[in-house]
Amino acid sequence: MxxxxxxxxxxxxxxxxxxxxxxxxxxxxxxxxxxxxxxxxxxxxxxxxxxxxxTRRGGREEAIDEESVRLVARRGATRIVRHRLGLTMAAAGVDASNVAAGSLVLxxxxxxxxxxxxxxxxxxxxxxxxxxxxxxxxxxxxxxxxxxxxxxxxxxxxxxxxxxxxxxxxxxxxxxxxxxxxxxxxxxxxxxxxxxxxxxxxxxxxxxxxxxxxxxxxxxxxxVRPDGADLFGWGAREAVVRALAGDDADRAPFGAPADAHELATAIGRLPDAADRTAVAAVCFAHGWRTEDWERAGSDGVYDGSPRTT
Structure with missing residues (x-):
């Protein structure tokens, strides 16, 4: 027993x-x-x-900023962030309950x-x-x-x-x-x-x-999973915006580059595979650069190795 x-x-x-x-x-x-x-x-x-x-005095939003490495997702006033400890959590664990009025616990x-x-x-x-x-x-x-x-x-x-x-x-x-x-x-x-x-x-x-x-x-x-090993490194809305923005600093949470076949499948799902903006966003989300994909696609060779710089 x-x-x-x-x-x-x-x-x-x-x-x-x-x-x-x-x-x-x-x-x-x-x-x-x-x-x-x-x-x-x-x-x-x-x-x-x-x-x-x-514990500290001051604004809650400022404390969240100081304790956060990056934003993961936002829904209204709620922020899900990656904490400096690697934890993904709401409001970076900053808490105003069970503490003197006006104080915050980190x-x-x-x-x-x-x-x-x-x-x-x-x-x-x-x-x-x-x-x-x-x-x-x-x-x-x-x-x-x-x-x-x-x-x-x-x-x-x-x-x-x-x-x-x-x-x-x-x-x-x-x-x-x-x-x-x-x-x-x-x-x-x-x-x-x-x-x-x-x-x-x-x-x-x-x-x-x-x-x-x-x-x-x-x-x-x-x-704690390393940044990029989490299947949901960005929230659904944030992932769309980050992929379209294409800032290199936002790549890591999308994880390791996909192989060429996986990327080809994803691009094939687009309504218009000639839409360069959409293709660039899909490439970014899969760890590729558009120009590398175009070079790979020009000869039809997809050997499964990501072509990133």
Missing amino acids: SRLEVWAPDGLPEVQAGDDLAGLLLGALQGGADLTDGDVVCVTSKVVSKAEGR LPLDPDASARAMRREIRDRAGVNVAVVITDTAGRAWREGQTDLAIGAAGLVVAEDFAGRTDPHGNPLAVTLPAVADELAGAAELAQGKLAGRPLAVVRGRADLVLAPGEDGTGAAAL
């Missing part, structure tokens, strides 16, 4: 800049007596940011480093080997609502790689990679709730994912 237990203690005080966050967390866990080896301690990014002084500078420091402090003070996950809330492109995910982790296998294994029926598993750090973060949020003032949760029952003392693992950064 497999059993998972999750609880979120009450009693954690309001966190301020410079507070001993590890001490506060252990205080809510009876000095660590509530913990055992193999537990996963989940902490919201908001209290980590508060303790690290990652994400931690380095959530994995924050998780490593917290894990080390818990080990030193309470003598238990736990993993630490720093969580934040994010929306999903294809589903309503939000769920928590891991933006920082230490001492944890953040993803279980089942590629190369077989299921009970003998079928090979090719790309099965459960993001267990995110699943643990979501489980923690169920116990914490959004309005109960419980920024800490403990998940017990997956000690197999917790690494040995001194081994911190890859961190949650390993779950």
Whole structure:
């Protein structure tokens, strides 16, 4: 029988800049007596940011600009951006809730480093080997609502790689990679709730994912896809505009250049393949330059290699 237990203690005080966050967390866990080896301690990014002084006054839009690498998509006033940590999220994680009026909370500078420091402090003070996950809330492109995910982790296998294994029926598993750090973060949020003032949760029952003392693992950064590896590096509207504009600085999010056959197929779908503006946009979106495509097409040779400079 497999059993998972999750609880979120009450009693954690309001966190301020410079507070001993590890001490506060252990205080809510009876000095660590509530913990055992193999537990996963989940902490919201908001209290980590508060303790690290990652709050500021000023305009929210300005803060979003400062925390963003680039715009991914816009729908009305909502901006989906690529955060400096590589995360793709609404408003760069800038939050004005559960903080003094007029203040904003930014994400931690380095959530994995924050998780490593917290894990080390818990080990030193309470003598238990736990993993630490720093969580934040994010929306999903294809589903309503939000769920928590891991933006920082230490001492944890953040993803279980089942590629190369077989299921009970003998079928090979090719790309099965459960993001267990995110699943643990979501489980923690169920116990914490959004309005109960419980920024800490403990998940017990997956000690197999917790690494040995001194081994911190890859961190949650390993779950971030590189820019250009995401199939949706631009939002639907932004992709159209960026392809038509044809600015070289916008190429990377479209991903690696397509092969010539894929590009030929895409151009063949155009209502008018002689429309140079449309062809140029399709070439750009597929990682090609129009002149390279025209040279390739002049002799009818499409050898599958992208011709880019």
